[in-house]
Every structure is written in C-alpha cells, then in structure tokens.
Amino acid sequence: MPLNNNTLTNKKSSLSLFFKRFLAIFTPLFIIVFMILASIYYSLVKSLIDEIYDQEFLAVSLQKKQIKMETSSLISHIHFLSQEQHLGLLIKDGQINSQIRKEITNRFLNFSQTSTFYDQIRFIQNSGREIIRIDFKNGRSEVVDDNSLQNKKSRYYFKAVSGLQKNQIFVSQLDLKIENGKVERPYKPMVRLGMPVFGDENQRIGMVVVNYLANRFLTVLTETSQINPGEIMLLNGKSYWLKSKNPDDEWGFMFEDKKNRTFANKFPNEWKEISEKQEDQFETDNGLFTFYTINPFFLKNEKQLVQIMNPGDKYWKILSHVPMNYIRSEKISLLYSFLPVFFLLVFLLILGTLIITNISIQKSKKDWELETANQQLENKVSERTKQLSEINKDLAKEIVKHKKTEKKLQKKTNELERSNKELEEFAYIASHDLQEPLRKISSFSKLLEKRSIESLDEEGQKYLEFITSSVARMRTLISELLKYSKVSSSKINFDSVDLNDVIKAVLDDLGMVIKESNTQINFNNLPEIKADKTQMIQLMGNLVSNAIKYYEPGRNGGPKISINAKEEPNQWLVSVQDNGIGIDQSHYEKIFVIFQRLHGRNDFSGTGIGLGVCKKIVERHGGKIWVDSEKDKGSTFYFTIKN
DSSP states (O other): OHHHHHHHHHHHHHHHHHHHHHHHHHHHHHHHHHHHHHHHHHHHHHHHHHHHHHHHHHHHHHHHHHHHHHHHHHHHHHHHHHTOTTGGGSEETTEEOHHHHHHHHHHHHHHHHHHOOEEEEEEEETTSBEEEEEEEETTEEEEOOGGGOOBOTTSHHHHHHHTOOTTEEEEOOSEEOEETTEEOSSOOEEEEEEEEEEOTTSOEEEEEEEEEETHHHHHHHHHHHHHSSSEEEEEETTOOEEEOSSGGGBTGGGOGGGTTOOHHHHSHHHHHHHHHOSEEEEEETTEEEEEEEEOTTOOOSSOOSSEEESOSOSOEEEEEEEOHHHHHHHHHHHHHHHHHHHHHHHHHHHHHHHHHHHHHHHHHHHHHHHHHHHHHHHHHHHHHHHHHHHHHHHHHHHHHHHHHHHHHHHHHHHHHHHHHHHHHHHHHHHHHHHHHHHHHHHHHHHHHHHHHGGGSOHHHHHHHHHHHHHHHHHHHHHHHHHHHHHHHHSOOOOEEEEHHHHHHHHHHHTHHHHHHTTOEEEEOSOOEEEEOHHHHHHHHHHHHHHHHHTOOTTSTTSOEEEEEEEEETTEEEEEEEOOSSOOOGGGTTGGGSTTOOSSOTTTSOOOSOHHHHHHHHHHHTTOOEEEEEETTTEEEEEEEEEO
8 A cells, every 4th residue: 555655656746747847848949939920920910011001102102193194184285275276366356267266166076075084175255255165975075056155254264364374374273063053963073274365466365264074083093992901082282082982071162061071170180290291101090191292283394385373272182091990900810810820830849848858857867866976066066156155245345336436437527528518608608798798898999099089198099009909809819719619519510521622621711821921732632531521621721820820931931831641540640731930849738728828929819729629629520639849840730530
C-alpha cells in the first residue's frame, strides 16, 4: 500500500513538472507567434486602408478632370456658336436677313442634334426678342416656330449678357430649370451660358444663349459611386448638394423647405476643414473624406480667347465619403479571413511544444545529478553575490549623489541661459526704446542751434556742439547694439549659400569705401555652405570693413585683403587676411567682447561691437572664431563653419 501511494505521488509530481515546463516553453513562443501574426494583420489592415485612401483619391481626381474637360468644352462651344459664320450679318440696320437666319438656324439645329446635351440654343436680339431657338426634347432637336418665340428682356441672363463686351462670357450657377415660376419635373439641372454678338461694323446686334444639361456629368458621378466604396458627391460653395447618393438632399437652395439641408449642417466639423482647403484627405469619427476644389469655369494655361465674367458658381467641391462603418466592416472581414491561419499555427505550436517539453523533461532527469554537484559552487557564488550586492549599494549611493550634482549643474546652466536670453532681450528693448528720447534730444538741440545760436557765447556753442556729437555717438551705439541683439534673437534660416556671392554683396555694400581707400580684395573659388545668407553678409562685411579701417594710410600702397577657404573634416576653415596695423597678442580675447576698444575715437571710428557680432554669428552657426596677428604686420581672422 505505501508503494502505491509513493507511485501516485510521483506521477502527480511528474505531471505538475510537465505542465509547468510546457507553459514555460509555450507561453513565450505563443507571444512571439501572436505578435508576428498581429504585425502581419495590422500590416494588411494598413494596406487595405491605404488602398481605400488611394482609390478614393483617384476617383475624386478623375471626376475633377472630367468636369474640367466638360466645362472647357462648354466655353469652346459658346465661343464657336457666337462666332458662327455670317452671324454678324444676321441683323443690319435693325432688319433681319431671312436667308442668313435660315442658314444659322440649320447650323444651330445640326449642332444641337450632334451634341445632344443642350436643352436650348438661342439667338436673342438687343430688344430681348428671340430670333432663333432650338429645343432638345425626347432625344430630338427641333426649331421653335416664330409664334412660340418669346421676349426675354426681363430674364437675369439677358441683363447679364447685355452688359458684356466682346469676347466676354456669362456663366450662371448650376441649378434646376424653372418654367412658369416652378421647378420643372423631372429635374433638369443646367447651366446657362451667354455671349454677345457684334456685327461687321463692330456694333452689338444680340447674343447667343445656351442651356447646358448638366445631367451629362452628374450621371458620371453616380456611376463612379457604384464602383467605389465611397459616396461621390458634388457641393456648391454654400455646401448644398448638387449631386448626392440621396436625391432628397439635392438642390436644397431651390426649395424653401430644404434650405437647411446642407452638408455643413450634417457634418459641421468636416465642412469647416473642407471649406478652408483646396484639397485634402482626412478621417474623422464620421468616416473618410476626400475632396478637391474645382473652379469649373476658370481658364488657366489656355489661350485667353475669351473672358469669363463673374460665374454664378465660384467653385464646387468634389467630395468622396466612405462611412466609418464600411471601414470597420472591411477590417472585421479581414480578421475573419485571418483567424483560420491563426488557429492552425496555434495548433502546430501546441503540438511542437509537447514534443519539446517531453525531450526537456528527459534531459532534466539526466541533469539532476549535475545540479546536485553544482550546489556547493552555487552556495559560494551566493556568498560572493551578497558581497557584490553590498558593493553595488555603495555604488548606487555614489550614483545618486552624482545625479544630484548633475541636476544642480543643469539647473545653474538653465538659469544662466535664461539670464543671457533675458539680458539680450533687455538690450534689444532698451536700445530700441532709447532711440525715442535721443530723437527728442537731437531735435531740440537742432532747434536750439537754429533759433539761439547767435545768442549763445562761445562756451554755450561749445556745449551745444558737445550735446550734438554725443547724441550722434549714442545713436550709433544704440544702432550697433540693436544689430547685436537681432543676431542673438532672430531665427537662423539655413540654406545653401555661395560665399563668392556673399563677398560680391559685401563689395557692393562697401563699394565707395573700397574705392576711396584704394583697397585690393582677392578671393576665388570659395565654397558653398549651409548658413544664413544675411548673417554671412554681415559677418564678412564686418571683417572686411575692419581690415580697411585699421590700416595705416600711406603704407604698402593701400589695404590688401585676401579671403580663402580650406576644407577640413566636417567643417570649412575660412580666413580673412589683411596688411593693417595688427593686434597685440594680449588683446586677442578682448577684441571679441562688445564695447571693448583698443584705440581712441580720434584714432579710429567705431563702437567696439562689430567683432562681438561676428563672434555671435559664428557661434550660432556652430563654429569658432579667432585671430592670429603680429603688430604692424597685419592680422588674419579665422572662423569655422560646419560642412
């Protein structure tokens, strides 16, 4: 009996071990397989969504081209009809030429029968009376008899065309045909086009007016909606449907009871974005929206034979809407098609894991003796680990201490950067605001000089002259300080800059000074760099003007300046060499600090800011600037720009 109990206990232990080992192997493999399959599934979903996006974008784009081709042909047709041969001879001295009228009527009839998409083609004389009218009914074109011709003087399109000049065309908005004050049924969407006609003596004799049946391209929109997942619609500028999947939504602006039936009322957030952009594709909780804005009667890149005057519709919106339910259903369908593959792989994974687990259990039994022998070694390792743990604790304390020090240092750095920025902003604001009182001082000193110069004694005049010169010097200092502040605060626009063009711009700016000082400037084959062109011109201008300024007249035949560039690893080294008075080595750092001058104002003019501006520009471009000079033998300024 005890033997049976031990056997049962061993079996339970073996099963427990087998189950645990199975889970240990199966779980990570299942997670990996699941993640791979999930990645594949989401990749397929993305491809599906991208395909829907591309399909809708293409559908809307094709509709845009179709409509544009159609409207362009309308312009060509009305221009062709109004320029019909002998049409200008139809009316002369108020009399209608019956023979020409008959010829033109036959031509209009043939044109209507051939085109089949004009409801009416008419010639109306200046009095408003219809002279020729061709109606297209039940698939046939017919000439309206004289008794049925009407006077259209009161109609809006007659008034609009009457005000046009030669080669100008009137285009109405796209709406429904109205007969006897009511919308004709079935609906006839149409656009009216009119163009004045002038006689052989350049006098206005009437106009050609056509009624275009817009069902021609609106039907194409319906056919496209049937083959695409999205609903293709056409909206006017006020978001009324000109074409919709639901016919009850169409032509709301033509009926009082449908005035509020607009796309903007149904999709207010989406219409806000659509109305503000020319074209886009975006997704909201209501689905995917793809749209183009089309100016149907805007002529572009065409020979300007005619001019469209104030078209009734400034623009239309061709829009595709794929409901979110459709996108969700496509994702679910893809998921259902993917599940059999998933379950098959899980089954194979379970089968493989069972085999691996069995092999692993057999191996574990053989390894048990080895594990027992290694126990003592593990105990020693455990003791060593404990010692290392203590060491790690001490090391962790040092790391915490080091991080605190780093945080303090970073805080100080941030405070210093903020302080520098505030100082630069203060300098800019202060220098800007100081100009107003300076202008007042300057104005009043000039006024005092003008009015009271004769009443001042020699000492008073001297004081007044001192005020004037001080104001001028202060204004110069403020101007330079503003330049320095702008260098620090303005945004750098990195672009490809040819240093040869920069030097040419500097030569143009300093042309008069270069000519008067007989300066020779040599440069050739300078590189193209990534930099802010305006600041590069300012940098090179300061260095060149300094080289001219700090030259001892009468020595060596005039200033000589050489500008060169050398390519180094990851950067360009640019040098500006002169033959000026040179700089003592002890002043190498001082000259790049603003307001630090090495000479008196009577010796050399300037504010002491120019080289400070140069240093700021170079540093903002990630480079360095320095000088190498020898007293009375000239200086060479070097700066680096990242390549």
